[in-house]
Amino acid sequence: MSDPLKLVEAVRARLGPKAVLTDPADIEPWATDWRGRWHGKSVAILQPSSTEEVAAIVALASENGVPLVPQGGNSSMVGGATPPADGSALILSLRRMNRIRSIDRGAMRAVADAGVILQSLHEAALEHGLRFPLTLGAKGSATVGGLISTNAGGTQVLRFGPMRALADGIEAVLPDGTVHDGLTGLKKDNRGYSLDQLLVGAEGTLGIVTAARLKLVPAIHLRAVAWLGLSSPQKALDTLRALEADTDRIEGFEILPQESLDAALRHIPGTRAPLDSRHEWHALVEATTHGADAEPPAELLTRLLAPLVERGVVENATISATEAQAEAFWRIRDSLSEAERAAFGPATQHDISVAVEDMPLFMAEAAAEVERAFPGTSASGFGHLGDGNIHFHVRAGTRGGPDWLEQEGNAVQWLVDDLVIAAGGSISAEHGIGVMKRDELARLQPDRVRHLRAIKAALDPKGLMNPGKLV
Template sequence: MEVVERARAILGPAHVLSDPTDTAPFLADWRGRYRGAALAVVRPADAAQVAAIVRLCAEIGTPLVPQGGNTGVVGGAIPDATGRSLVLSLSRLNRIRETDPVGDSLTVEAGCTLAAVQAAAEAADRLFPMSLGSEGSCQIGGTIATNAGGTAVLRYGPMRDLVLGLEVVLPDGTLWNGLRALRKDNTGYALKHLFIGAEGTLGIVTAATLKLFPRPRSVATAFLALPSLEAALRVFARLRGALGDRVTTAEILSEPQLASVLAHVPGTGRPLAAVLPWYLLVEVTDPLAGLELAERLEDLLAEGLEDGSVADAAVARSQAQAAAMWKLRHSVSEANRKSGIVVGHDTAVPVARIPDFVARATAAVAAVRPDARVVAVGHIGDGNIHLVVLLPESLRASAEPLDAVAQAISAAVHREAIALGGTISAEHGIGQGMRDALAAFKGPAEMSLMQGIKRLFDPQGLMNPGKLVAPAPD
């Protein structure tokens, strides 16, 4: 317990938690799927204290697990069961350091919630476009560590495209200040990109300089009923061809997914009378005020109604109507948790292959588990389709190992994604839940390069051990 006592001397006793009641929220993910143990939870107040804790752990050889809002789904912020680690919570690093509306940048600490960052941008009459269902609790350091995506990737890109600079504590406790607000910097290796998506395995992000954008002044939101995924792609191509990057969001939901939301989430209702196999939530935005985007969107949807690619459509006439449409999309996780045992996937394929993937993966799941229900939701514009498999609750009481069932299902889904030139993880990360699948997906050469980077940065293997990638063998 030497590391715990010395951590108390650095942070003060109030910010080193060791009582089981106090540490419990930090040792399990929000779904209760991953659980671990730790010596203590440490809560530094600034980057200097983070660096001091990391130096202490490097000296003693104590593993360290960085944790933001703990909203992930792959166990990336949960320690293992050995109880040897410290969990380092970044929640106290929650200051907005600098707002630059002229340079369109915002420098924030890693513990700021995504909602707080959005609000800081809005206060400067700017937009930070990252949007997630968990934005009220997820923290900016976590979105960077996992290279989060969200519903606005189509126009603005994932987190990797929104970061200008980083401040990072390296595994030896060195504080690297890379908080540059430059849009162009051609001075060698772009080190920041090594930490974006690294899930805390190469260092701990303590602050970031983020890109801001003009706030949208004209917005149009629509909900479409579609006969097929092929029709959805035709509609999407028509909208992009006519409106370009004004098409900010294109979210696809299957009818079983929508039905799950309607059945389990109060305050939701069908925006359309028609019941079709697929639905598309579209949002079109522009920074210029007074544009008749709703009228233009209606004209384009009318073309779809004429050629049969759109069966029915509703364009929101108020913010309340738009919010009701968005609630359907943001409620899918809650609804699925209430619908059965969830085996989720974060696959992406080339956009044109989405119909093939959904058909093939659904058939593959049925071959493994005929009693499974498949729902689908995702970002059709970037090919990221979350194929969610719902198993009956009765399986929990059966003799059949639930983990083995889930692994067999995921292996089948991943095989179909890879066969179509896709990926097994588009925005959720790898964590501990996907590590074995990653090794099979990447292949020996790529895994060797990743292990080499891990060993270079973290030769002791203390930074978030058991996540993403193991150090290269000696």
């Protein structure tokens, strides 16, 4: 095994002492993922301040045969940024590279270093009357580099797409130490395979993302959030399709069952039921406008929802009268994971997707199948119906106590994953593969993994980029 300390010395000699952290107290918080599920070891954190410094580090790592684990906010859900436990690799932190290089109002693009935190990007765009439309729970810590490398999703994918659709170009240091410069802002470029697109969702296994050019949209002028009572996920989807047939201003569409709403009302302080009626299912719908000339979103939603209520597709509906009420609706949605944990105890959580049109049937059939195979459990899902992406939970129910996850978690995981693959879906909709799902992907899709490995070996023949992740 090559010696990571030799790389530490080489980097210190080349880039000076500021580029290297070796105090165990500085390293420890970053050697374990944020939820404390994966524990790694690293004798140092390398923290370059520029693309040139990243290139120097990658070249030195290649010379010394020492693997690098790139890290942004360390908010991976799948152990994607945790170093190997044997201490063979060094953490490469991009957090010092936190400059927004430019915001071009005319072209509606921002160029941001990999270490820029999502929230900072939101604020910077807003100062120019613009918006970076991707947002998610970890926005206070997640970085541009991590969002690119995991093809992050979130709640506004419905209208604006995931990071893959918002990345207009990427700068990265490839494993051979050369810099790929995709920041040139070309709208049309047909010089063969897109290295930009290859780096999106690569989880740091093909090189170190150092910056990205990102699409912006006009800032929100007005928004409105509707809360709907519905009899089923299918009715929710029918509603979404009916809305989309008349407007392109719907940018959020989330569903949850009554029991999840009840859990939030019971366990999350300050939440109130949006409707005074009970329904099997609920949906939250957000519409926005970015100009004063367009129909205000509350009027738009009122106009479009009225005939759906009349026809019985929607059982009941209310529309936020104020921004505070809109926030309160979203607060219920955003607290569902926490509320479910408090209300239902141990549960397996599955970040899965199938084709949007197939999701209502899949949810019903998968829940029935799981409950049959593991009597006493109860299965349900909530989340981004409009993206075909549900966070599917299997709760221990009467079947097990606090150690149920250890006893049966894997068996439940395999069954759910088998059902997802049989439905043509993905076992990772938005969290990535990382360490957590690597073996599962190889079990389920050996052909696919073989092709990914061939690409990985071609660009990173020494296997030094984020070892042990994805492939």
